Amino acid sequence: MELETIPGVGEKTARSLATLEDPERALKSGDVAALAKAPGITQGRAARIARGAIRREHDDPGGFLATERAREIYREVLSLCKERTVTEYGAQRLETIYPSPCRSRIEEVQTFAREAIERDPDPAVLEALEGVEPLADTGDVQVRGRCLATTDAERYTAARESIPELSVEVVEDAQGLAELARGYSTVIAIDEAFAGVTVDGDVQVRPDALENPAEIVPERSIAFFAHNRDSLQAAIAVHRSADLETDCDLAALEAGLARVNDDGTVAGDDELDRLATAVDDLEAAVGAAESVANDHLRQAIREQDVTIEGSDLLSLVEQGAGVDSLLSRELADEYARAVEAAREHLIDALDLDAGEAELARRTFGDEPTFPVERDEDTVTRLREELTATRERRETRLKRDLAADLADQRATAENLVRNALELDVELAIARFARDFECTMPEFVGGSAGSADLANANGSAGGRGFEIDGGRSPLLSEPLEAIEPVDYGVSGVALLSGVNSGGKTSTLDLVAGVVVLAHMGLPVPADRVRLERFESLHYHAKTQGTLDAGAFESTVRQFADLADGGAGSLVLVDELESITEPGASAKIIAGILEALSENGATAVFVSHLAGEIREMAIYDVSVDGIEAVGLVDGELEVNRSPIKDHLARSTPELIVEKLADESDAVFYDRLLEKFS
Template sequence: MKLNPEAKAIYKGIRDEIKNLIQLKESLVYLEKFFPTNNKEEIIRRQEYLKKNLPKIRPELKEFLAKIKPIRFRRDYLHDRLLVVDDSELEKARALEVCDVSSEPLDGYTIILSTIGYGVDVGLSIAEIAPELYILPLWENKDVLKALSNIKALLGEDSVSNEILVHLREIEKVMKKRKLLSELDEIVREEEKRLNERIEELLKEFSLTLTGKDLLDFLKKLKEGDYESIFSHFSQVENEILEEMVKSEERLSNLLEIDVEIFSRESLYPVEVPTERIEAMRSELEREIKMEIYLKSREVLRKIRPLIPQLREELKRAYELEFLRAVSEFTQGFAFPELIEGGIGFINGRHLFIRNPQPVSYAVGEVVHLNGLNGERVVILTGANSGGKTSLLELISQIVILTHMGFPVPAEKAWVEPLDELFFFRRKRSSYGAGTFETALRSFARSLAKEGKKLILIDEFEAITEPGAAVKIIGELLKIAHEREFYVVIVSHLGEDLKRELPFARVDGIEAQGLNENLNLIVDRQPKFGVLGKSTPELIVERLTKKKRGKEKEIFERVWRAFKD
């Protein structure tokens, strides 16, 4: 479907509103598939797709869909392992580009894998050589897997995420150990601090058991910080401190699951673990953890690898559901239009971007039977300033565009003929002069010159030229549109003049009904069909007469009386 720039701006506003509701950038691709089309079969296909899927959307889905993100399986090069293969396999193994490859064992690697009996036996596949590239992304995205499981449960469907999550528990223990490795410095320093605090307590407790010269000697050495002398003369406290060191090392051994002996027995207080000892322990831990993660990952991957294609489909479906959820939220209370031949019409349509809009029913062509309608294809919309004429043109555009996107529309009922083109002329408030008039005229003429089913919406064309010339120009242009069987709605203050020129056209009116207690215009925005709408100058003058004071009030009273005479 062809849209002129103003119509495209309305389409963009609709698209952006839905886009702002979409939580996942991966879901935006679905919205792009719904550009307005003039293909009736495609519109019906889209409607059927939405009718089938929108009822599945539940409010609870939003929370879980927000947690969805891509699970990207890595293709990293792992420098911690060596793959030893037969000479005949070297080229194939290197083509995997996943780790170093050799025909014989080499030093300097944490993990040695082999197809010929060295180290851990493997097959020539990434899944066997580097299973972590699959398993670690799944582990890091457990929240995504849980969200997928919840989404499927809300839809009443089974999810492979549940089975994957069960198998991932098998690596939970080693992954906790890996987390501890990243916190090793803090763990050791915390135990070091705890041990020093305990030694201080022991020294204070021991001092309470001493009397006389022993106490004075002890306190003197304690004040001087001569701990070595204290421990050499008071073996009892030395033994207690050694026992506390053993307890601390046992705690670390149990936590890290390796033998730990890092506290020096030569300098008992204050205890301070050298950095090199921590690094030596880190290296030992790292080797053990890497091998354990590799073995566990390979074991788990062998069980879940057949589930990965289905997991990808579940992720793809989640992105689609997020698009559908946004559409459902945007179109709440909307109705699917009926595709017909003969025009455009709707009952109780509501402008998308006006807060609490008055519902309006309208039609052009032979689509709906309302009092005052006789199937006219050309309609002149007249009436009060700020009465909603331009808003009605926008509403018509919104309903037509949403229909051609395949979406429901903001109306109780709607009937829309599939069109080839929507042309919307809206005068820019700051645009006047010959150049503006010529540009608008050329644009209007181009639309009339081309064949196809068209809806042309024009907002106050006469505002960019002289009223007398406007009647002649608009009159002839609308005659051409009528001859070509285009649909036209034109907003104009020249209703009476145009009606004389265009007997085939219907004139509708929106009227102001008076002023409220705050001196604001009371306007019924529902057009009266076949009735010329009165403009609002008299009411505006009346409002100014009542609001102003002094000389200005006298002037407006005189103008107001002119309306009454």
């Protein structure tokens, strides 16, 4: 795939996307999370790039939403779907679903949506989804207790590039290895020349190290699972709650994750925990052991009478003996007991094994001294021994754990990806349920195969037909919305009283058409429509336009009249652009042109009668009829009546007054409306 051929992708972005493991798959599937891993690509940018790739794949020219109001409708219905996602990924992924005139794209999303609306938005699944996030790379992992050793400068450079997690040292011979072994718990010699060399310390000769970096640095694999553990565990919960099929061994993955701490260290090994605790507590344990010995000696000195003959004292003084020598003869046994107590305390406090205990015993010498003091060299050696033993065991455990987890990375990534995609499906399912949606049917040789035969006055495959439509754009609860039936083939005027629902009807039609061309379910009992090339929705203009704005508006309709075949045109009270008399003539002319070029159009107007008289053909006029006034409030039939010019609010008021009074005046006024 030539990345720069994608709309909106330049050379710099293409280079960034090329760093991904499989950019083509991510682009084709709309995998926003994968695309967002590319350097400098945010999730929002990733969604736009995915849309561009989808348009290119389906040869979609774009521009279906031809006016600002049409784009507003799209943003509003998309927002209703996004509100029903749990994850940020789900919301961004929905951004890749857009209204398209292309049959292949509509059918592609319809296939996805039909499966989605069968999903059950179980609360347990939605709760589990809250913890799922796209998997993230951990970046560089630094390992300090291990190093690579080589005598070759070229191997040095290759090692730095292949295994950046470890320090790489240059040595000249086996003596250099021995010196490294005193500073590192493990030294890995990567030159064949070191085979057979024996030095003190943990020195491994691995000429194949650069070909098997995961064995040398198991932290690389483990870090991925440690960093993403919460998301992986949440994805496991999602699959179990939703009973999703997966090729991932959930129990094995769960067991592996239980062996990883958040910092990438190995969890659940008692021996490793013992060694780690011993290293951490060594200083405190040695200090406590000193206190045990000295407390014992102080108590012994307080309680024991020491008698020294004069000749003995003189002899000791002449020999230059100090207090320790004077006490050693009388308190030798007590000193031995004190030191033994200190040694046992140190061994017990650190839970040392036999070999470690032998070294620990040398922390306190047999030669009497007061106060009793540690041998710092012995403490240092004990610390080094415990640290090296801990690191060797941890490395071995990490290697075993990394081997267990390495084969699960691909399936774990799919596990999270599928959980995130489930969020998208459940959002569509929730939208469909909340607004009692159904899948629309495209007709008339477009994205479907049926005909829109004479429904609501339509003829073979043109226009739209909505049964029981409930606009999701209304702020009222669904149960309070009166269902609307409306269909148009060709061009129609929509008349009706103020506040009778004409604009809401246009919004319903626009919302249904946008959702249908997105491939999504629509809020109605049944919808049949043609596959439109574009949607032009012109909202109501506030006030009369000046000459320049009026000219611009007329030019827009001129372009539409010339190239609007297959378009749906919705216009709300265009007459407000200029004087009523001129407006009727202009609208009549626009309707004539749209009818001639095969567009479908609905124009809301209070001048429907005047426009019909101006037109050179029989314009269809539909009406949202007010059936009367009840306590001063209009009672309206929200579904437009075909071929019916709706009565105005003033006519209804005059009719009400005429019914309530015998005055001839009201009757004469009422006759003017006939």
